[in-house]
Amino acid sequence: MSNVGNSTNIMWHDCPIQKQDRQQLLQQQGCVIWLTGLSGSGKSTIACALSQSLHSKGKLSYILDGDNIRHGLNQDLSFRAEDRSENIRRIGEVAKLFADAGVICITSLISPYQKDRDACRALLSKGDFIEVFIDVPLHVCEARDPKGLYKLARAGKIKGFTGIDDPYEPLCSCEIVLQQKGSDCKSPSDMAEEVISYLEENGYLRA
Numbered sequence: 001m002s003n004v005g006n007s008t009n010i011m012w013h014d015c016p017i018q019k020q021d022r023q024q025l026l027q028q029q030g031c032v033i034w035l036t037g038l039s040g041s042g043k044s045t046i047a048c049a050l051s052q053s054l055h056s057k058g059k060l061s062y063i064l065d066g067d068n069i070r071h072g073l074n075q076d077l078s079f080r081a082e083d084r085s086e087n088i089r090r091i092g093e094v095a096k097l098f099a100d101a102g103v104i105c106i107t108s109l110i111s112p113y114q115k116d117r118d119a120c121r122a123l124l125s126k127g128d129f130i131e132v133f134i135d136v137p138l139h140v141c142e143a144r145d146p147k148g149l150y151k152l153a154r155a156g157k158i159k160g161f162t163g164i165d166d167p168y169e170p171l172c173s174c175e176i177v178l179q180q181k182g183s184d185c186k187s188p189s190d191m192a193e194e195v196i197s198y199l200e201e202n203g204y205l206r207a
């Protein structure tokens with residue numbers, strides 16, 4: 001019996017069918033691909049391109065998108081620093097369950113704080129957390145502005161908007177950097193293929 005947080009006298013139950021058995025069934029390695037970057041950097045688009053490419057290869061993936069999860073599980077959370085941290089923590093825990101199920105879980109969240117991303121990495125076994133920084137400069141994201149949110153933030157109609165009056169802490173160390181700089185124009189599917197190459201080279205797409 002143990003105590004975890006506010007839960008007392010609880011006991012972990014194991015099942016004879018484990019992650020390895022599910023991976024064998026799926027012929028892949030369950031893992032978390034953590035996409036992070038500014039609003040408008042391309043997280044959702046790249047997540048979809050990646051999921052489509054994996055699907056065409058017969059690999060099971062699932063996307064946890066920040067905007068979508070805030071429609072349900074995380075609808076009680078705002079964009080204050082502590083709520084963003086709780087958003088990341090919960091999605092990190094859900095992603096861990098997907099990885100344990102043997103699924104390639106793709107998360108698509110701004111996740112602006114290094115310590116929150118590191119805490120999610122620490123939830124998983126070594127190699128199961130693949131951090132991907134979508135390194136697109138603010139001026140490019142702002143020029144895209146597909147939802148008109150940067151315009152509203154610049155006009156002071158949204159307070160605490162990432163990149164404008166709220167921080168984004170770039171990555172110290174991560175597995176993959178996808179850059180969109182100057183004349184280096186990569187399409188979302190080019191970027192997704194960079195991630196696929198990493199997965200293939202590191203054995204994630206076989207049991």
Ligand SMILES: Nc1ncnc2c1ncn2[C@@H]1O[C@H](COP(=O)(O)OS(=O)(=O)O)[C@@H](OP(=O)(O)O)[C@H]1O
Pocket residue numbers: 038039040043044066067070079083084085087088108109110111112147149158159160161162166
């Ligand atoms: N204040 C503020 N700052 C940043 N983003 C905002 C804000 N308010 C609303 N939005 C919209 O919420 C989307 C980001 O949600 P996330 O859950 O990914 O954010 S976070 O990781 O908790 O920081 C983000 O989606 P993306 O553009 O896909 O990143 C925005 O559409």
Ligand SMILES: Nc1ncnc2c1ncn2[C@@H]1O[C@H](COP(=O)(O)OP(=O)(O)O)[C@@H](O)[C@H]1O
Pocket residue numbers: 037038039040041042043044045046108144146180186187188191
């Ligand atoms: N590699 C890319 N090159 C050019 N435009 C892109 C690229 N990736 C995404 N976009 C465009 O940028 C905009 C923002 O993309 P989105 O995936 O919604 O970003 P995020 O989820 O990070 O907010 C969309 O209009 C999308 O079509």
